[in-house]
Amino acid sequence: MTLGRAAPDVALMPSGHGGLGSIETVCLSAESEDAVGRAVACLRGGGLVGLPTETVYGLAGDATNGEAVARIFEAKGRPGFNPLICHVSDLDMTARLAVMDDVARVLAARFWPGPLTIVLPQAEGTPVHPLTTGGLATIALRQPKGIAGDIIGRLGRPLAAPSANPSGRVSATSAAQVMRGLGGRIEMILDAGPSELGLESTIVKPERDRLVLLRAGLVGRDALREATGLAVVAPDADSGIQAPGQLRSHYAPHGTVRLDATHVEPGEYLIAFGATPTASAAAAAECVNLSPSGDLREAAANLFAALARFDRPEIGRIAVAPIPQDGLGEAINDRLRRAAAPRG
Incomplete structure (x- = not known):
């Protein structure tokens, strides 16, 4: 989707x-x-x-x-x-x-x-x-x-x-x-x-x-x-801390977030990026694509909507496909690292 x-x-x-x-x-x-x-x-x-x-x-x-x-x-x-x-x-x-x-x-x-x-x-x-x-x-x-x-x-x-x-x-x-x-x-x-x-x-x-x-x-x-x-x-x-958004764990959904996922484990929910399918994507319980065309601006605009979609107590694991680090990718990956950071 x-x-x-x-x-x-x-x-x-x-x-x-x-x-x-x-x-x-x-x-x-x-x-x-x-x-x-x-x-x-x-x-x-x-x-x-x-x-x-x-x-x-x-x-x-x-x-x-x-x-x-x-x-x-x-x-x-x-x-x-x-x-x-x-x-x-x-x-x-x-x-x-x-x-x-x-x-x-x-x-x-x-x-x-x-x-x-x-x-x-x-x-x-x-x-x-x-x-x-x-x-x-x-x-x-x-x-x-x-x-x-x-x-x-x-x-x-x-x-x-x-x-x-x-x-x-x-x-x-x-x-x-x-x-x-x-x-x-x-x-x-x-x-x-x-x-x-x-x-x-x-x-x-x-x-x-x-x-x-x-x-x-x-x-x-x-x-x-x-x-x-x-x-x-x-x-x-x-x-x-000098400004908002610098806490290590931030923007976090209920489930754990696994970054740079090159494959999907059974039962994981997948946040995809780009036109190349993630290996074993069919095993995902559900998938959303931040940008099928690989456009980082589109991906940035859709990032929080994707995390919110999978922010439910019954969802335990979320896999996120690799996102390029260049341009807006730096900001996107920053948010994803905070979403994936250990809590507590």
Whole structure:
């Protein structure tokens, strides 16, 4: 089976169940006339919104409101030391939150709005709550496209918005997936259909004469190097967590994930790639192909939908065919390694 970019695969209904307060979660079309206004009112009151962005769906709360940010951690079951990305509407808002040097301005001019997060020193007097930054002196910032940017502009405050899924699990690329993971824990979900890109943002930290790539994503090393003229390097081994998505085990389905599978063992579920069949693929309980044509952009867009499809308690083992490391393959393999990492 090939994954497509179809509409959400389950009907969305308000949810009154869930472990944290049994909130009624309302799902609203992002195209409805009052969608932006209702989302802004919810966020201004300290509520949480499952918000569509061009990368994945985000779990948005007012980044200046400590109680709202605490609710994000609670809803996701997220470790308190893992910082959140702050989403901004424009460079004026960015300047109130962070110290931007020339390199940061070049990156913003080239890639914003879009799928690049920049880690910068916090500005003095920043209104962002310390819970958002995980107690770090830096802040991770991104300007999203579309309705998310409209909502931030109307609200006039940055939004803390990690991916809208329980912590460590598969990132949500549809409103249906947000409802399954967080229904009953948040007030609202805006449904804009499947995510345009389907993979989280690249995270980069400018440092003197280099860029530190903290998380691979849709903006690749070559594009970063071309825009700035700087070397793009991996973080130092002892640098610790500096940005979201750096936990070793992340994006994990229920079952174990076996990478670079050149054959399928009986009963395994298979995530395939490209036109060449994986050996003994007929033994797979079910198969999805990230991109039958071997297109890495298509594979990136379909990655989390594939993991979500096999994210069920009864599925114990998932085999993943080899994915090339070049270009977007670096980001895809990064997510797969985290999905396959030992838990606990």
